[in-house]
Amino acid sequence: MITKLENARIYDPTNKINGKIKDLFIKNGTIIDKPKRNEKISKIINLKNKIIMSGGIDIHSHIAGGKVNLARLLLPEEHRKYLYSSSNKLRSGSGLGTCSSFHIGYKYAKLGYTTVFEPATLPSNARSAIIEMNDIPLIDKGTYTVLSNDDFLLKLIQKKTDQKKINDYVAWIIQSTKSLGIKIVNPGGINAFKFNQRELDLDEKNKKYGITPRSILKVLTKSLIDLKAPHPIHVHGCNLGVPGNIKTTVKQINAVEGKPMHLTHIQYHSYNNEGDRKFSSGASILAEEINKNKNITCDVGQIMFAQTVTASADTMSQYRNHHFAHPKKWICVDIECEAGCGIVPFKYQDKNFVHSLQWAIGLELFLLIKDPWRIYLTTDHPNGAAFTAYPKLIKLLMDRSFRNDEFSKINKYAQKNSILSSLKREYSLYDIAVMTRAGPAKVLGLKNTGHLGIGAKANITVYSEMDDKEKMFENPYMVIKDGEIVVKNGKIKKVFNGKFYIAQTDYDRNIEKEISSYFEKYIGRKMQNFKIQNQELWDHGIEIENILCDRNDY
Amino acid sequence: MKNINFTCPFCSLLCDDIQLETKNNNLKPLNTSCPLLLSSLKREIKEQFPRINGQKTNISQAIENLSILIKKSKSTLFAGMGTDIKGTKATLEIADIYKCIVDHFSGDSYVKNIKSVQELGGFFLTLSELKNRSDTIIIIQSSYDTAPRLFEKYIFPKDTINNLKKRKIVFIGSKVPQFLYKNIKKISFEHIKLDSVNLLNFLSRIRNSINSEVLEIKDRRLLNFLKLLKQTNYGSILWSVSELDNNINDLIVTEITLLIQELNKFTRFSGLSLSGSDHILTVNEVMLWQTGFPIRTSFQNGFPVHDVNLFSTKRLIDNKEIDLVIWINSFNEKKIIINKKIKTVLIGIPTHPQKKNVDVFIPVGTPGLDYNSHLIRLDKVVTAPLKKVRNISLPSVDQVLNKVKERQFQ
Numbered sequence: 001m002i003t004k005l006e007n008a009r010i011y012d013p014t015n016k017i018n019g020k021i022k023d024l025f026i027k028n029g030t031i032i033d034k035p036k037r038n039e040k041i042s043k044i045i046n047l048k049n050k051i052i053m054s055g056g057i058d059i060h061s062h063i064a065g066g067k068v069n070l071a072r073l074l075l076p077e078e079h080r081k082y083l084y085s086s087s088n089k090l091r092s093g094s095g096l097g098t099c100s101s102f103h104i105g106y107k108y109a110k111l112g113y114t115t116v117f118e119p120a121t122l123p124s125n126a127r128s129a130i131i132e133m134n135d136i137p138l139i140d141k142g143t144y145t146v147l148s149n150d151d152f153l154l155k156l157i158q159k160k161t162d163q164k165k166i167n168d169y170v171a172w173i174i175q176s177t178k179s180l181g182i183k184i185v186n187p188g189g190i191n192a193f194k195f196n197q198r199e200l201d202l203d204e205k206n207k208k209y210g211i212t213p214r215s216i217l218k219v220l221t222k223s224l225i226d227l228k229a230p231h232p233i234h235v236h237g238c239n240l241g242v243p244g245n246i247k248t249t250v251k252q253i254n255a256v257e258g259k260p261m262h263l264t265h266i267q268y269h270s271y272n273n274e275g276d277r278k279f280s281s282g283a284s285i286l287a288e289e290i291n292k293n294k295n296i297t298c299d300v301g302q303i304m305f306a307q308t309v310t311a312s313a314d315t316m317s318q319y320r321n322h323h324f325a326h327p328k329k330w331i332c333v334d335i336e337c338e339a340g341c342g343i344v345p346f347k348y349q350d351k352n353f354v355h356s357l358q359w360a361i362g363l364e365l366f367l368l369i370k371d372p373w374r375i376y377l378t379t380d381h382p383n384g385a386a387f388t389a390y391p392k393l394i395k396l397l398m399d400r401s402f403r404n405d406e407f408s409k410i411n412k413y414a415q416k417n418s419i420l421s422s423l424k425r426e427y428s429l430y431d432i433a434v435m436t437r438a439g440p441a442k443v444l445g446l447k448n449t450g451h452l453g454i455g456a457k458a459n460i461t462v463y464s465e466m467d468d469k470e471k472m473f474e475n476p477y478m479v480i481k482d483g484e485i486v487v488k489n490g491k492i493k494k495v496f497n498g499k500f501y502i503a504q505t506d507y508d509r510n511i512e513k514e515i516s517s518y519f520e521k522y523i524g525r526k527m528q529n530f531k532i533q534n535q536e537l538w539d540h541g542i543e544i545e546n547i548l549c550d551r552n553d554y
Numbered sequence: 555m556k557n558i559n560f561t562c563p564f565c566s567l568l569c570d571d572i573q574l575e576t577k578n579n580n581l582k583p584l585n586t587s588c589p590l591l592l593s594s595l596k597r598e599i600k601e602q603f604p605r606i607n608g609q610k611t612n613i614s615q616a617i618e619n620l621s622i623l624i625k626k627s628k629s630t631l632f633a634g635m636g637t638d639i640k641g642t643k644a645t646l647e648i649a650d651i652y653k654c655i656v657d658h659f660s661g662d663s664y665v666k667n668i669k670s671v672q673e674l675g676g677f678f679l680t681l682s683e684l685k686n687r688s689d690t691i692i693i694i695q696s697s698y699d700t701a702p703r704l705f706e707k708y709i710f711p712k713d714t715i716n717n718l719k720k721r722k723i724v725f726i727g728s729k730v731p732q733f734l735y736k737n738i739k740k741i742s743f744e745h746i747k748l749d750s751v752n753l754l755n756f757l758s759r760i761r762n763s764i765n766s767e768v769l770e771i772k773d774r775r776l777l778n779f780l781k782l783l784k785q786t787n788y789g790s791i792l793w794s795v796s797e798l799d800n801n802i803n804d805l806i807v808t809e810i811t812l813l814i815q816e817l818n819k820f821t822r823f824s825g826l827s828l829s830g831s832d833h834i835l836t837v838n839e840v841m842l843w844q845t846g847f848p849i850r851t852s853f854q855n856g857f858p859v860h861d862v863n864l865f866s867t868k869r870l871i872d873n874k875e876i877d878l879v880i881w882i883n884s885f886n887e888k889k890i891i892i893n894k895k896i897k898t899v900l901i902g903i904p905t906h907p908q909k910k911n912v913d914v915f916i917p918v919g920t921p922g923l924d925y926n927s928h929l930i931r932l933d934k935v936v937t938a939p940l941k942k943v944r945n946i947s948l949p950s951v952d953q954v955l956n957k958v959k960e961r962q963f964q
Contacts, residue, residue, distance in 0.1 A: 066935050069842045073671055076860055079846040085856040086650045092857045094846035100858075101843045124680070128937040131639060131928060132843045151686075151715050194687060194788065196822045208716075319818070329675040334683045334824050335935055337715060343675070521713045523682045526570045529561065529939055536939055539926060540640075 001042040002027045002035050003483065008047035008462065011429050012054065013373075013438040014451030018430045024052065026458040029483035033454050047462055050477055053433045054452050055114025055459030057440040060234075060264050060299050061381040063104050063136060064118050065129035067311040067341040070331050071098040071382075074343055075309060077327075089495055097308045097382030101135035105495075107388060109138040109487050112461030112476040114498070115449055118143045119183055119234060119264065120313045123150070124336040126177035127532050134497065134542050138486055140449070140459075142501035144183040144234050145173055146313050148216050149190040150338040152518055157219055158209040163226065164508075170223040171505035172515065176531040178502045180444065180547060181231035182224060183264075185313040186238055187216035190339045193316035200316070202238050202251050213238050214255050221256045225554040230445025230503050230547045232260035232297075232554070237269050240317040244273035246282025250289050258295050260554055262443060265301025265380040266290075267362040279354055280417055281361045287368030290375075297443045298369070301380035302362035303355065304389040308382045309345040318342020337523065348385075356414030360407070366397055367423040372434040373442065390436075391474035397427040398469045445551050446501070458483040499545040500537065506549075557584065561940045563638075563922035564594045564885060566830030567681075567701045568931050568938040579944040581923070588702045594886065597905045602917045602948060608910035616916045617954060620880070621961040623897055623914065627878035629854065630654040633867045634890060636832040636883035638921040639928045639937070641951030642840040645882065648955050651962060655852040655876065656841065657867045659888060660834040663796035663803065665862040667827050668838075668848050670807040677814045679790055679824035680933035684708050686715040687822075690786040693734075694810065695727030695753065696794035700831050701932060705733055710740045722782060726753060729797075746775060750799035750806070757809040764816050786821055794828040826933065832885060836930040871896060884918050884951055901954055919948030 005024040010017050025032045025041075035041060062068055072079065072095065079094040084103050086092035093100035099107065108116055116136075121129045121143040133141050147153055147170065156166055170182060188211060189200040195207040202214050221233045237252050239245035249269040253261075263269070272282040290296050307326070312318055315332050319342060322330040326347040334340045348355040362384070369375045377393065379385040385393075396403045400423075407421050415421070427435075441450020449457045462478040479487035486494050512527065519527040537544060560574035560583075572591070573584040581595050604616035624630055632645050635658040649656055658664070670676065684691070685708040698705055709723070725731045726746045734743050748756055756776065763769055763780060771777055783789065791810055798806050810825060817823035829835075838848045845851055847860035863869070870876045871893050880899045881890045887906050892898050897913050900906060904917040921927030922940030927950075930937050 064843065069839055069934075072842045072846050073668070073848060074675055076672055076847060079858075079860075083857040086853070091647075092650050092845065092853060094858055098846070100846040122935070125935050125937075127928070127939070128839065128930060128935075131937065135643075135844055194683070194822060196787065325675075329673065331671065331675040332677045332824075333935075334679040334687070336680045336682045337686055520571075522686055522715050524685055524707050524711075525682075525936070526559070528559075529570045533939070536926075536928070 002032070002039060003043040003045065004041050005045050005047055005052065005460070008050045008052040010052045010452060011433040012452040013430060013434045014441070015453045024452060024460070026483045029458050031452055031454060031456045031458050049465060051429065051463045051465050052452070053461050054437045054450055054456065055461055055479070055481065056112050056436045057444070057450050058113055058116040058378065058387065059376050059440040059444065060119040060378045061116050061387055062118060062120065062311050062383070063116060063381070064101065064132040065121055066125045067120070067313070067343060068098055070333070070341065071309045071311045071343045074329060074331055075345060078307065078309070089492060096388065097386045101132060102137060105137035105139055106492055109479055109481065109492065110490060111388070111390060111474065112463070112479050113139060114459035114479070114481050115140040115446070117141065117180065117444070120144065120146050120185060121177065121179060122146050122313060122335055122338050123173060123177050124338055124530070126179065127536070130178060130500065130532070130537065130542065131540055133500070134540050137495050137497050138481055140498035140501065140545070142180040144181045144231070145177045145179040146183050146185050146339050147173060148184040148187040148220060151191065152515070154188065154191060154206065154209045154211060157211050157215055163219065163222055165511065166219055167223045167226045168507040168511040170220065171227055171507035172511055174503050174505045175507065178532050178537065180501050180503050181229055181234055182220060183234040183236065184217060184220055185236045185339060186240065186316055187213040189213065189238060189316045190314060193319065193340070194334055198316070198320065200238060202248050202255065217252065217255055221259050221261055225259060227505055228549045228551045228554065229505070230549065230551055231443060232262055234262045234264055236264050236314060240268050240314055241321055243271050243279045245269050246272050246285050249286055253289050253293055253296055256295070258293070260295050263296060263298040265378065265383065266298045266365060267301045267303065267358060267384065270361050270365060275417060277353060279357065281357060281364060283361045283364035283368055284419070287365060290369050297374045299376040299378040300362050300365055301378055301384045302393055303348050303358045304379065304385035304392065305348050305350045305355070305359065306385060307345070307347045308385055309343060310383040311341065311343050312383065313339045313341050315340030315342045318344050350410045353411045353413050356411035357417060359410060360414060360418035360420045363396060363403065363420055364418065364423065367425045372427070372431045373439045375435060376440050377435050391470045394432055394473045395468070395470035398432065400424060400426050445547060497541070497543065499543045501545050501547055504546045504548050558943060560943060561922060561938050562588070562591050563920060563927065563929055563940055564590050565701050566833060566835055566932040567703055567707070568929055569703055569707065570938060574943060576943060579946055581943060586703070590702050597903070599904050599946060602904035602946070604917060605909055605915040607913060613916070613949070616914055617957045618961070619914050620899055620916065621958045623878055623899065624648070624652050624958065627652070627897070629876040630878040630880060631867065631870050631876045632656045632880050632882060634659050634832070634881040634883045634888070635837045636885045636888070637837065637951045638833065639836060639840055641882065641884065642837045643844070644952035644955035646841065646844050648959060649853045651959065653854045653856065655854065655865050655870065656849060657865055658834045658837050658849045659832045660796065660829060661849055661866060662868070664829050664834050665850060666795045666804045666807055667829055669804060669862060670811055674808065674811050676811045677818060677824050679826055680935045681708050681931070683824070684790055684826060685711055687788040688721065688790040689718055690722045690724070690782060690789040692724045692726065692789065692791045693731070694791065694793040694806070695729060695797050696792055696828050697729060697731070697797060698733050700794060700796070701828055704828070705737070710737055724779065724782065726756065746779065750802060754802055754806050754809060757806065757813055761809065761813040761816050765819055783817060786823070789817065789821070789823040791823065791825045792828055796829060796831070828932065830932045832883070832888065833929055835932065835934050839930050839934060867891070882951055884920050901951055904948065916954055917948055918951050918954060919946070921950070924948045925950045
């Protein structure tokens, strides 16, 4: 069956289409070339005055895993504020920032997103996280496994093990935990916190292993390049949230010496410590570095003013920040000689100087980093805000007068300390399509999504063009997933599960001898049971999409 | 006869280092004397008929009857909930469709932990952290009944990443911890004998003194304990809420949480709740991700409503606020409450002694014995894969409930 979408204006940056009116054809869930005369078109959808982009891709959103469940447990009051009834098609649920699984899928679909990555899956928690993610319908999903604090890796680096063996370990981890890539979180710092170190800068030594975050960062960055992994190293750096951390962030960029690196939620890593209150924007400094270093991609982790909850594997930082918990309760966990997790609820308020400046810093970064192919739209859901705030964020980027109106409402002292109102840039629809579709797909190594070319998945979002960009983006006219209409006029029409992306790595099997003995001796489990088997995922009805490790642009 | 590697489903440690000898569906562990595993494998299945009003029937008739009961019911409770991830998912789907309530066998005690987290949060650790980091382990009134191999595997191990020599273990409580006395050579062990009220006071005094500069304490035992805490590099506090005095267990858990917060101001300390019987953690985790709330959640309004007191199994049955209770237990023969004025269904193992006393009995297999399964470990982080090890044609909880779901529109 062939469906034709006609008369819509198309924004497809991968294929350099910028608002051209063009027909699209869909067959068996895929975009095809114009059919031959003898091929029957079964359905024609007229989309005059509509705008088409491919389905949105969220490169960094905490949608599943132990930390999200702990946050749900911690905050029943937040869940009681947002209750969703069941219906014939939909399950019941609750919550916003830590929304229950089915409704994460419904909400993303309604926003026109069709692919989302959970960015911080601990190796030991991967199995639960993937089973949990199978209850998030309508979107394709994947995870990045957290490395950089596990005792096995730190020991390898301490012993100056050759890169080849570390690559085998990294590939083994990706394969065993069924992820798309590797995320660094506060390299060595989470481990150091277990030895009561309360901070760890890029060149400070971890007490137990005597190695620095810099050495971990360099080794893991190289590993992913050597493995030709689809996504370069995904980095949550040192000193998250610490005033003055901009210096560390710049040093981190220099530490990888021109190699590809994705810096995540850079808003939290762009703080200077100037001024009376020793807290100021480092956005211009970081933007200049990123503009200069073409090897760097980033996402922002914008904050928006509302109650939310922060959830991170960075126990060191979360413990440091627990004094700011709102409401006054928090959770930290030390986890399986791998890393940890910290849950701290936050209420970002526009009258608060620090929160206001954080908001402005995020927007400054969006506007000062010139190339939308290297900066992606995120709120580090739910840390900066729930992903449901994306439409408002898009409006802030596209509409300077709205942005300046909002700026005038924030803390006055923060206004004085931000250059935001002087920034004239307004994102175009093409730019938005780059930063929410084409750019993330490119950096994630996903070839068949994020665009509307022949062979792409028919993941398509249709918007009604409106002046108010928030309204336009929060309520797409139609969302198509794998060729099926799943949302129309804000209503879910059909519910099914998306695919689960896994990178196909290979490694020298010899590494398993050492890992197996480490597991028996220290972890108290069999390595064989740590490794997730495809059969287990199939038993849960999970459909796997393998991504080859063949990236050739490193 | 063959020997196989086996992951044990009978407690939430989910030990995967067990060698099992299998012969005609008889299973014999070769390398452990875990009392829970031995007693669980001893059950001899003589017959596995479903029953209606105690009379034998076939599976489809039993499922048909269960479906009719659910459709007719104005208020259904899923109780016990001894099941795995898939079983919980299937239960929640039915609960959503038919607007039921969900509680668990361990609800009464575990809600004290839930409430403490909901009010204060906490600082926790997982089993391999306990094993490799803790130079001091404080055990509050916990025996090893709920997790028999915890001590052997995680507290007395030879090799640790931190190269711990002789751990300091302090047992605080009124019980006599024989299992610690037996291992006195491996550990440095002290027993602070206190009844529950004094235990609460002791913890509270420690908390108030640990970071104060002026100490007015003369009690030598308390002073020694304070000194130990101050010398600790990484400590952990273990408790089992079901073994604490029911009248003040919530206060004790709160006090432990606050003490750990105080200790982390100058050293590292984490806590581990040893509650996990009948896989409440598995059920709770799935409930949290699918609904946003833990156990004791009702779907009667069409959306989830969570209340730790209102939706207690005992309260709902005693007050007859439900007209149907569906007990699920695929692990053991734990006694269920039967109230003749409330229709009662048991989806349980075939040897359950109350199978003839309920309106409908549907036999099911045990996860990890009769079918492949996933269960969540004591620390809520690790999910273990379990594999089928015998062939006796018993359905799983999710297979039974999915059949019920299929009859929704019939």
